[in-house]
Amino acid sequence: MKGCFFIGFYCIIIFMKYHIVVFGCQMNLSDAERIASVLESIKYKKTSNINEADLIVVTMCSVRQSAVDRVYGLDEKFRKLKDSNKQLITILTGCILKRDRKKMSEIFEYVLDIKNIKKLPQILKNQTNHISGDRLKYDTNYLDITPKYASKFSANVPIMTGCNNFCSYCVVPYTRDREISRPAEEIISEIKNLIKNGCKEIWLLGQNVNSYRDSKTNFPKLLKMINDIPGNFWIRFTSSHPKDFNDEVINVMAECKKVTPYLNLPVQSGDDKILRAMNRHYTVKDYKNKIKKLRKNIPDISLSTDIIVGFSGETKKQFENTAKLFREIKFDMAYINKYSPRAGTAAAKLKDNVSWDEKKRREKVLTEILKQTALEKNKKLVGKELLVLINENRGDDYFGKDEHYKTIKVK
Numbered sequence: 001m002k003g004c005f006f007i008g009f010y011c012i013i014i015f016m017k018y019h020i021v022v023f024g025c026q027m028n029l030s031d032a033e034r035i036a037s038v039l040e041s042i043k044y045k046k047t048s049n050i051n052e053a054d055l056i057v058v059t060m061c062s063v064r065q066s067a068v069d070r071v072y073g074l075d076e077k078f079r080k081l082k083d084s085n086k087q088l089i090t091i092l093t094g095c096i097l098k099r100d101r102k103k104m105s106e107i108f109e110y111v112l113d114i115k116n117i118k119k120l121p122q123i124l125k126n127q128t129n130h131i132s133g134d135r136l137k138y139d140t141n142y143l144d145i146t147p148k149y150a151s152k153f154s155a156n157v158p159i160m161t162g163c164n165n166f167c168s169y170c171v172v173p174y175t176r177d178r179e180i181s182r183p184a185e186e187i188i189s190e191i192k193n194l195i196k197n198g199c200k201e202i203w204l205l206g207q208n209v210n211s212y213r214d215s216k217t218n219f220p221k222l223l224k225m226i227n228d229i230p231g232n233f234w235i236r237f238t239s240s241h242p243k244d245f246n247d248e249v250i251n252v253m254a255e256c257k258k259v260t261p262y263l264n265l266p267v268q269s270g271d272d273k274i275l276r277a278m279n280r281h282y283t284v285k286d287y288k289n290k291i292k293k294l295r296k297n298i299p300d301i302s303l304s305t306d307i308i309v310g311f312s313g314e315t316k317k318q319f320e321n322t323a324k325l326f327r328e329i330k331f332d333m334a335y336i337n338k339y340s341p342r343a344g345t346a347a348a349k350l351k352d353n354v355s356w357d358e359k360k361r362r363e364k365v366l367t368e369i370l371k372q373t374a375l376e377k378n379k380k381l382v383g384k385e386l387l388v389l390i391n392e393n394r395g396d397d398y399f400g401k402d403e404h405y406k407t408i409k410v411k
């Protein structure tokens, strides 16, 4: 509580207001929902206007340097806000690299490990003592916090956190530590509750959902258990890793009617030598075989992928192999990333020898292929009636996603 004053017989209570700035992926969005829940449990009220907040929490992404720079860019804005509100507290959490912590603590009052968000009330209560988030013992169970869901109809449900894969370019194993799977029972109970309250879309989240494991439950079994929950809803999941995406998952996807015909399977490169340098543990042939099996079992599956262009040492010929794979697979969607060297990762020791302009050129080549293949596939939908989950409205237009995760505009 910020304060309370009396007008006649009435006592006016003024609550502290919080604002959360989310950078990065669905996992950060989901974390923000848990942070909101913790703050509201101590009577903080949400504001969508950053200028009137008493507490600003930023969930950070460190996957690319550009994302880190965006957080550094908040420094000036925070200085101005603190000039007008001396009580303002700023907290940084999310995916933070160790080497950025010191500099970030010059901008933020607290730099807090995401696994410590249950400690927020304690930190805010003792703020004059400036407890360092780092010195608090980790509570790895932060996923059991009941979130304050941002949407009534679509919910992000993390099934695990962390990653054990150490792809040579990636910071996640350093910022989120090793894999921890949530108990299946806890996940099922959260989802049952969501469905009971009218939720229509469940996103299962994890850095590598295919390696989910809780005693006797693996990922396909978990999918089946969720599919068996009564109700009319869609099940989606992200991210999958081609090395762990196996026949059992394909069969369950084909069998379970609530699992939507959409898959994001990040290939990262279409060249075996680059895949080895990236420490991905599969070949282009393995990837293509998995897609073939998937399409055999779920013929109308829509596919997206993640790509890194201009990885250290990627020659024009090696990039052409990625372009060739793009033409062959005909993805519906792709997240194309220009390689950004990350300190502390194995690839940071290699020379970042593809120029920024060349990375941009490669990105453009893939985008052009994608435009053609996606258009080709979208044309097949002309005249069809689709079930759409609306999530946005702009003027007279409504937007949403269909089962295949295609953006649909409803007039």
Ligand code: SAM
Binding pocket: 063, 064, 169, 170, 171, 172, 207, 208, 239, 240, 241, 266, 268, 306, 307, 308, 337, 338, 339, 340, 341, 342
């Ligand atoms: N776990 C997923 C997987 O195995 O592909 C992806 C998670 S990662 C946080 C999201 C995407 O960011 C990756 O698929 C990759 O394309 C991209 N990415 C990760 N590190 C990157 C880097 N150093 N530079 C550019 N893109 C990067």
Ligand code: SF4
Binding pocket: 163, 164, 165, 166, 167, 170, 171, 172, 173, 207, 208, 241
């Ligand atoms: Fe990063 Fe690889 Fe883990 Fe994905 S699987 S989060 S790319 S280390």
